[in-house]
Amino acid sequence: QNNSGSSGNTDGKGDVTLNVGDQKGNDEAVLRAAGQLKNLPYKIKWSTFTSGPPILEAVSAKAVDIGGVGNTPPVFAAAAKSHIKVVAAKHGTSDGEAILVKKGSPVKRTADLKGKSVAVAQGSSAHYQLVASLAKAGLSIKDVKVSFLQPADALAAFSRGKVDAWAVWDPYTSQALRQSDARVLTTGRGVVNGLNFQVANPSSLEDEKKVKAVKDYLGRLRRAQDWVYKHPEEWAKVWGKETGLPYQVALDSVKRTNGTRVNVAVDKPAIASEQEIADTFAKLKLTPRRFSFADYVDTRFNGGLPPSTSAPRTYGKGS
Amino acid sequence: MATELHRQVNSPAKDLGKGDGSGDAAVRVRSLTRSFDGRAVIDNLELDIPAGEFVALLGRSGCGKSTLLRVLAGLDREIEGEVLVPRRKAVAFQAPRLMPWKRVWRNVLLGLDGRPGRAVAERALKEVGLGHRVDAWPKTLSGGEAQRASLARALVREPDLLLLDEPFGALDALTRITAQQLVAELWQRRGCAVLLVTHDVEEALLLADRVLVMDGGVIAHQIRVDRDRPRDIADPLLAELRTELLDRLGVKAPEPAAVHKVA
């Protein structure tokens, strides 16, 4: 595979090179801010993508060795028999995964969504959350008018009242709440699993030197996550600069979701909750086949991490 | 090529060549100048053509004849000076300029008022000997055929001023005589003014009331041909005029030319 000439940076030195797929303001930024890129005994070559699915495309094509994504893209990638292995997980609050309505909207409960139009990005974690939340309220996805819109388009439609509700995730949630007269109708708490994953290419995991690098890399990510929890303002500043998010929005998002994440093991409960997502989408005929999510997991990096059900951190009431 | 016209052709404008710019003028040009890239091709030219006069224009290649015609046709307006022409004009250009995307008969009718039928075009084309090419695409015409189609297109109009730029140049002897007759007939019937650019001195003398020689950007010389029609090129007056004109054009021609008749 030819992935030379990438526009990304390279860190560290050594014979081994770890190709990492990243999104702007994610892993690279946090590692750098937390000072975790010092004394790297191997090289990291960063590649930046716009969202999770293309990172998994690249992982599957072995254009990168490893990359971080949310809880839904691995399900679709696995359904499409991509070459991926989930190697690490983080657990955070699901408060950022919200269904938003306008402040003056007559919709007060999830059940009121019946017959209303809801914007959602197809195949996103919010898509699953919408299905699950509706089910909890005794509705099916057929009871609402679903408008498939990418976040940017959805914001335009939502702020103009072209749709009644919007199912979305952080930092879009924080941004909409600050900027677009939005109100949270319901969050993903108790509905979605709040997991985030590091996903690697299986053949990279056959290379002993790479495995060593991956192990070290995951360790650094864990330490960086701990740093984020302790330095929300500092991180919000860096993150806002990287992504162009206003500082306030970034800080909201850090306190609501980003900073609450704890490093957990990729264990049975995690696999089961992912399997539930997979089955739900299969029932909706969004994926072509049923499959076992466990086949796409590599548990050897779990180390001594707590179970995936461990509670996320919080910043207390003030957030 | 010398010719004697079959039918009697009378000049409808007996008060030939008053040239004073009076009410019945068809063309009035005062101090016309047209320059290309600073070179004045037409340089302070003066010209009057009374209504109904048949004028032939001779001149060296590149002396500005076509340029003058384009100005008179109202197509070239990057000029200085005063030019007055009738509204109804018809032009046959030096190159045929048929619209390649219209069949010959549609080319003939193009721009005519009152939606004339195909029959009109067919008649006009038959007159120039193109009855069999009515439906052809212009690009399949031979050189002479295209020229005749272009002539037919000019003649079906009923102009007050007919501007013809070497309309018979690519025609053989017989076809040329027929075409000359057609122009003479239209002129006689309609009484329009005609300005005919030609390189054939005998043609000019047989057809025109007045022959102009253009040189140095102006009308350098003109002669009146005061002879009733049909004319005979062996006529001593015409022979003399012919010598005079050829002389003006830089060619010596001591003996009178022969006359030939249509077979």
Next chain:
Amino acid sequence: MATELHRQVNSPAKDLGKGDGSGDAAVRVRSLTRSFDGRAVIDNLELDIPAGEFVALLGRSGCGKSTLLRVLAGLDREIEGEVLVPRRKAVAFQAPRLMPWKRVWRNVLLGLDGRPGRAVAERALKEVGLGHRVDAWPKTLSGGEAQRASLARALVREPDLLLLDEPFGALDALTRITAQQLVAELWQRRGCAVLLVTHDVEEALLLADRVLVMDGGVIAHQIRVDRDRPRDIADPLLAELRTELLDRLGVKAPEPAAVHKVA
């Protein structure tokens, strides 16, 4: 337009018109047929031109002269029959066909072997009286100027067969004489075969060794002009031939034509 050539021009091919397709033929055509849409414009035509012969081709407009020329130039191959021509040919088309995107002098040099310099083009253009338009774009040339540029382009080549399609049609009397002289000179110097399409019977008689009349898709008539050069159109033989040719072309011409000399 009748003319007497200034300089002595001798036919280099004394064994004129053997026409037996022997070794020194320049053109050999056997039962050539060319049809457009089922209409045979050339219909079983036979033609031989010995090397070094000057042949003039007359015929009614649309009778197929240009078509024959295009076949001889090797440009039209949708034919039946056998056609043999030399490799080195030069053509001056009926329309000038200058490349509009090349200045005149570059047009003249186009396709010449051995990267000749601008001077070559300038000399050729000066000869046809276009010394002042060497740098012009083709679309700014007058009709006659374009025709002369096209002629110059054909003449700078050193062909074994020179095909000229009405090359003097748009020229005034004096310019025409100069151009005719140029062709005659090249022919004499190079000894090439020439096929000249023209509508001017006198021109044909003054220049050619043999005059062909095309009609009905074949060479319907041919005459040999057995007269040394320079010729005089008042010469009784030529006058007689002229009458004969005009007759063939459908025009009666009882009296001999006048002769005129270059001033």
Next chain:
Amino acid sequence: MSPVLEPVVPLSARRRTVPRWLRRTTGPLLLLVLWQVSSATGVLPSDTLASPGTIAGTASDLLKDGTLPHAMLVSVQRVLIGLVLGGVIGISLALVSGLSRLGEDLVDATVQMLRSIPWVGMIPLFIIWMGIGEAPKIALIALGVTFHLYLNVYAGIRGVDAQLIEAGNSLGLGRWGLIRHVVLPGALPGAMTGLRYSLATAWLALVFGETINADDGIGFLLNRAREFFQTDVIVVCLIVYAALGLLADFIVRTLERLLLQWRPNFTGK
């Protein structure tokens, strides 16, 4: 002295007998064969690009369950409407700026500027202005078509031989007559090229148009397949696009044969 003669070889002696359409399918067929062969021999691993056989299977599934035909129907409708709309606007603008200096000064620079703006960036604005119904989808298509036709028709108009315009003028054609009988036919070859590309652009615009609140159409299928990593569906969609492209090309060629028969141009040899 005497020149060596060469024969002028009659064309009829070596006329081809293979019919045109058959010869034109050679290229695409070769491509297909190449694909199958490299799939079969493993030169093209199946996770790089599925083999034609696999693709055919997926395609027949999509056909049988009605997904593909329905999607095509919906998309073709959208394309047609957008095409007509964009065609009218594009040609009108081209006429305005092609025919008058003033029009050119006002319209041309503006269009040249606007056409460089990537219309995908405009999607949020379109949603704000036109909602999330059919309007923004069709607007996107119309936009792409407009610019293509504009550019080619404008160039076509400016390429019309000035001598013919003069001739038309001298024949007494009015402004409208000149447009109808001289300028438009003269610009037709350019317009045809524009039409050809417009069709392709229309389909491309559909891919973006159908990210906006669509649950139907080829573009939607393609986008969903991308989202869900269904490479085989992606390839089926791309093939549908290619087939529609060939169809459009066929239509334009037929139009050209009808409308440009007066043009005896260079046709290669």
Next chain:
Amino acid sequence: MSPVLEPVVPLSARRRTVPRWLRRTTGPLLLLVLWQVSSATGVLPSDTLASPGTIAGTASDLLKDGTLPHAMLVSVQRVLIGLVLGGVIGISLALVSGLSRLGEDLVDATVQMLRSIPWVGMIPLFIIWMGIGEAPKIALIALGVTFHLYLNVYAGIRGVDAQLIEAGNSLGLGRWGLIRHVVLPGALPGAMTGLRYSLATAWLALVFGETINADDGIGFLLNRAREFFQTDVIVVCLIVYAALGLLADFIVRTLERLLLQWRPNFTGK
């Protein structure tokens, strides 16, 4: 009987004095004024489209911190490489299929088919084939450019007057001479139109190309701004695109003036 005479009005009598470039900026300027006015009067709410003033502020920020100049530099480099690559391929293909019947039969149908495939749909395939470096980005640009140039150059070649080809032949030009002296210059007006659109397509392709592993370039800026709803940055990017479009148009116009000066065509009135 005697006709009514009309004057032929000399053009010099009513020659315009406003210089060309000034007249050409009228349209864009009018657009700008319209925008400012509707922003100021509230017809265009600021959350729909920020006012020119706001945009200018954002633009100057982006300029000052070096983001915009750097992004432009990177993008321009990519575009140039893609342009050259696509240009060479597109023109070569057009020559092959424009100049020979056989080439046409093999190439043209294939290209017509491929060009209908929306290249955005190809991104996953490109990543599989070319990885995530510069290659797929440039390939996307080259692809867009290739098809545009192909189509217009091909049409241009086919539009060359057969009479001139004949003349070239009769002048003893060989195949290459014919291409160089007759076919290519004759196809140049078409190529210019193709070039014009290629430039725009190149920029557009960049928007997609720079979704693949980019952290730089105008397309990346635009995509990131879209992702995070930075309407003002989006508009700045669109304006940069528009400006680059105008620049490209200016370059092509200059080229046209130089290369097509032989063409005395209709220029409107």
